[in-house]
Amino acid sequence: MKPRVVFHADDLGISPGVSRGIARAVEDGPVRAVSLCVTGADAEGGASLARRWEGEIDLGLHLSFTLGRALSGPIEGLTDPLGRFLPLRTVLARCALGVPVEAQVRREVIAQLERADALGVHLDHLDGHHHVHVFPVIRDAVLGAARHLRLRVPDDRVARGARARLLGALARGFRSRAAARGVTLDALPFVGLALHDRADFEARLEGLLAAPPAPAFELMVHPREEDAAFRRLDRLGARGDRYRAELAALTRPWAQCIPARFSLVGAPGPG
Template structure:
């Protein structure tokens, strides 16, 4: 068994700066996959970039918070605000979905609509995941897995990373400690998500790296973690953009630093002999 790597960028389609950063990270660096937001202003440009770069595997980045729905807001009132955008109170929205049959029906409709919009692009759907990992929610996971399986998608992200690995890399990089992402809760949730997906024929990478460093996956951190990765399939996910402060990124996110990590000559050399690509080819070699 060998190490197989997926370098994935979230938020393709969010903004022109993100689209530019993702294209540069793929053409000039190691980025091998991207996750597309189908309701955002940069969606059509993101699709053009994907078509112009057939080596970039593209999947669906399901968006149910901090973004724009595909369906008219009036059809999904449980999920949206008065301004027509998705609700940002994820805890309360999650509770509403869990307790309300109407909200569950709206959720299923919006997930299906986003998958349908992706399929309309004609791009092969390499994988699915969700903005802010909202598919950790059991009802959202169920809707996403069902839509993915019906569309023939074979790969999904499981949002869990081993903190022992992350802390070891931080000791090497000298860049300080990342966020505490609650491994005690995410690990069992990840096992459940992995098992549910497997029952519908979807696989997930063995490891995911990037959660603790979300928006701060710097060149030093990437150089530090790469030699520590075990055998098997690892997804490393990023938020590259051509510039910081474009208005739609996470607060304090270092998008330019993440782009620099993906185009770092030392990183390119380190992975030159390792298999890397989209989720599907890495999981089903």
């Protein structure tokens, strides 16, 4: 039996360039799962693509508490008075300190789920921009409002470094909170941190696929085309040759050979 890898593109709808890049990676490459950011500048354009792909790939909500504006209004500790989300480090620190009120956070999770529904996108799963769905406080709101969806557990055992260790600790905390609430997490093993924002993306991808870390796993990717909207909205995104290398690798002819070596079907539906 062939190993199964779910190429998952985050960030659909953040900007027109991101949506165009993901469309290319779906239609000309191996991507079979995407998640829509409804607080992004191109949420409607991304949703239009998602509706076109329904039934062919997995569709998820890319929950945001670090990009754009809260749909439910200002949230104590996470937004400014106008409802604009604060920077990632501020959001993580305040969540770690328990500053946000869970009820307010849960309202925002519900608002983003409802926005996806209003845009005609039928969701299979949920993940988070900058993995915010596993942050303290936010994770409890997610487990309360979105337990009917498959929830990503971003515990990347392949990646190394401080970022991977921090995210792994947050992911294990998320898993523990889910168990305490009786929520079953059936997400596939997660990898991708070691490939993100790398000029040598293609070589790293080939190395990963040559020695799969599990019989089935989710591989996070970020294909996009450059545009001014993305640069304005997400200062942590890959720049220059790094994003070009990722999109090129996922759409070049060698990627067409991946289905011969791997099953690319999406992850199983939520339980």
